[in-house]
Amino acid sequence: MPNKSRPLPLKQALIIICLLPALLNIFPSSLSAFERVSLKTHPETGVVVSNPMEIAKLPDRKTYQVNHEAFTLQFFFNEKDIFGIILKRNKRLPIHFRWCLFRTCEESQHDYKKVIAEAFNPPFEQGFFSIPHPFYLPYGFQGIEFSSPD
Numbered sequence: 001m002p003n004k005s006r007p008l009p010l011k012q013a014l015i016i017i018c019l020l021p022a023l024l025n026i027f028p029s030s031l032s033a034f035e036r037v038s039l040k041t042h043p044e045t046g047v048v049v050s051n052p053m054e055i056a057k058l059p060d061r062k063t064y065q066v067n068h069e070a071f072t073l074q075f076f077f078n079e080k081d082i083f084g085i086i087l088k089r090n091k092r093l094p095i096h097f098r099w100c101l102f103r104t105c106e107e108s109q110h111d112y113k114k115v116i117a118e119a120f121n122p123p124f125e126q127g128f129f130s131i132p133h134p135f136y137l138p139y140g141f142q143g144i145e146f147s148s149p150d
Contacts, residue, residue: 100143
């Protein structure tokens with residue numbers, strides 16, 4: 001029986017020698033040459049709204065989320081001002097905002113336009129923005145639109 005017990009440590013040593021190079025290749029230090037990619041998606045914590053949207057149809061006291069092909073943002077509207085955060089954006093394209101005179105957000109000379117973010121400029125992801133209501137205008141707005149012109 002003593003002869004049978006000796007080959008086991010030899011087999012274990014051979015297995016360790018064969019597996020050692022493979023084990024060394026899975027440590028993070030050897031993976032540092034790879035680019036890390038985040039597949040994280042942002043949870044829809046706000047009410048997803050169409051873009052453009054009619055102000056009168058927005059539910060009260062909610063956070064709204066706009067999903068656009070160039071950006072994703074969330075905002076809060078207190079029936080006067082807009083406070084928001086950019087969750088995701090294509091830095092090559094700007095983000096524009098427009099208070100619309102009409103509910104359908106068709107173009108009007110009375111629309112109020114503002115640039116939230118220029119191309120390659122802040123705010124980037126997790127960037128906050130605010131859009132105060134233009135108090136000096138003698139009329140109200142019926143729609144909101146976020147866009148990213150090409």
